[in-house]
Amino acid sequence: MPEFTKEEIKRIAKEEDVRFLRLMFTDIMGIIKNVEVPISQLEKVLSNKMMFDGSSIEGFVRIEESDMYLRPDLDSWLIFPWGTGKGKIARLICDIYNPGGTPFAGDPRNNLKRVLKEMEEFGFTEFNLGPEPEFFLFKLDENGEPTLELNDKGGYFDFAPTDLGENCRREIVLQLEEMGFEIEASHHEVAPGQHEIDWKYANAIDACDYIQTFKLVVKTVARQHGLHATFMPKPLFGVNGSGMHFNMSLFNKDGNAFYDEEGEMQLSETARQFMAGILKHARAYTAICNPTVNSYKRLVPGYEAPVYVAWSGRNRSPLVRVPESRGLSTRIELRSVDPTANPYLAMAVLLKSGLDGIKNQMKVPDPVDRNIYVMTEEERHERGINDLPSTLHNAIKYLRQDEVVKEALGSHIYNNFVEAKRIEWAAFRQQVSEWEREQYMELY
Numbered sequence: 176m177p178e179f180t181k182e183e184i185k186r187i188a189k190e191e192d193v194r195f196l197r198l199m200f201t202d203i204m205g206i207i208k209n210v211e212v213p214i215s216q217l218e219k220v221l222s223n224k225m226m227f228d229g230s231s232i233e234g235f236v237r238i239e240e241s242d243m244y245l246r247p248d249l250d251s252w253l254i255f256p257w258g259t260g261k262g263k264i265a266r267l268i269c270d271i272y273n274p275g276g277t278p279f280a281g282d283p284r285n286n287l288k289r290v291l292k293e294m295e296e297f298g299f300t301e302f303n304l305g306p307e308p309e310f311f312l313f314k315l316d317e318n319g320e321p322t323l324e325l326n327d328k329g330g331y332f333d334f335a336p337t338d339l340g341e342n343c344r345r346e347i348v349l350q351l352e353e354m355g356f357e358i359e360a361s362h363h364e365v366a367p368g369q370h371e372i373d374w375k376y377a378n379a380i381d382a383c384d385y386i387q388t389f390k391l392v393v394k395t396v397a398r399q400h401g402l403h404a405t406f407m408p409k410p411l412f413g414v415n416g417s418g419m420h421f422n423m424s425l426f427n428k429d430g431n432a433f434y435d436e437e438g439e440m441q442l443s444e445t446a447r448q449f450m451a452g453i454l455k456h457a458r459a460y461t462a463i464c465n466p467t468v469n470s471y472k473r474l475v476p477g478y479e480a481p482v483y484v485a486w487s488g489r490n491r492s493p494l495v496r497v498p499e500s501r502g503l504s505t506r507i508e509l510r511s512v513d514p515t516a517n518p519y520l521a522m523a524v525l526l527k528s529g530l531d532g533i534k535n536q537m538k539v540p541d542p543v544d545r546n547i548y549v550m551t552e553e554e555r556h557e558r559g560i561n562d563l564p565s566t567l568h569n570a571i572k573y574l575r576q577d578e579v580v581k582e583a584l585g586s587h588i589y590n591n592f593v594e595a596k597r598i599e600w601a602a603f604r605q606q607v608s609e610w611e612r613e614q615y616m617e618l619y
Contacts (some may be wrong), residue, residue: 194262205517283519306377321403325368347451405515416473452532459577
């Protein structure tokens with residue numbers, strides 16, 4: 176992201192006729208929140224004096240501890256391509272602080288910064304992420320409510336007229352580029368109505384900010400086209416779900432710490448140890464990277480989503496893949512993450528897991544170059560290949576048992592996240608579905 180000073184922001188706001196300012200942050204569940212203020216409050220905002228009621232945000236604080244400060248990241252200054260008709264709207268992404276001036280432990284962005292400081296103690300300078308988010312486009316009804324009617328029958332890399340979402344997707348790309356995104360690819364995905372847009376990798380904080388901004392832009396532009404964009408992992412039965420593959424790399428003062436020209440597959444020992452940590456803690460961080468009941472409808476065999484804890488180079492059936500690029504582009508791709516994940520929490524637990532592998536000099540298992548989906552359970556057992564959790568309930572069980580992943584979240588976020596997911600699972604478990612009625616009403 177470009178760098179801004181207070182004076183530059185004031186000047187740009189005046190020159191561009193900015194009338195409203197959105198102070199954005201992300202709650203523990205990954206939902207974007209914002210406090211919108213008129214531009215007349217800009218000086219107060221830039222002086223870190225803007226307060227809000229933290230007790231109204233799920234998982235933040237109790238009523239008696241409600242006053243929280245929004246401290247803007249000046250480099251996140253951005254003017255949206257759309258306006259109110261009477262001036263433009265800008266945004267600043269904020270960190271949450273306690274009244275005493277200390278970072279709030281329940282703020283996912285602050286929490287990621289805490290884990291990044293631990294990374295620096297290992298001698299690394301940056302943790303980079305290149306995400307690959309997917310989403311579906313559904314038509315809106317006459318009342319502006321989402322339907323289950325898709326707007327196209329396209330498939331992987333199809334184009335208009337089969338891909339009727341192309342104009343919408345093109346407009347999303349143009350607006351993202353206007354906002355500073357460096358778009359690398361935009362295409363129709365495997366399922367009808369499913370799309371993917373990829374952009375250049377960035378450091379962990381910026382990358383997570385980009386993901387949250389991306390979601391906002393996609394939903395806004397889709398509605399302008401009479402469509403509803405959803406990042407729900409599995410909105411439809413029988414087709415591929417939506418993932419958000421994470422391409423991750425660690426850098427030090429010498430460059431990409433994952434690259435070693437002399438290493439096997441040109442991977443460094445650091446890369447192998449990091450990957451070993453990612454594999455070891457996979458079952459626990461799945462609760463964070465796949466945080467909804469619906470997430471586990473995607474993580475099933477037959478629809479390209481990973482189900483088994485293993486790694487490979489070219490093979491796309493394991494959890495982790497190492498793409499062909501080397502040099503500065505050397506990276507590992509985690510294929511399980513879905514777009515409902517809070518990116519700040521996901522990056523924190525993945526970084527902590529990888530650093531645990533480096534700290535303890537873990538040995539990565541041999542790569543699996545066979546299609547794991549066609550292996551028998553006995554064959555997988557012989558290779559030491561474990562399954563990912565099959566439900567949110569099971570994922571939370573693994574999370575409770577993993578001290579490394581819990582430390583990556585901190586006690587405040589961990590306790591509030593687990594409690595929220597316990598309630599979510601209980602509500603789901605008590606529902607009676609149409610499938611159950613179809614199966615059992617007449618039979619019994």
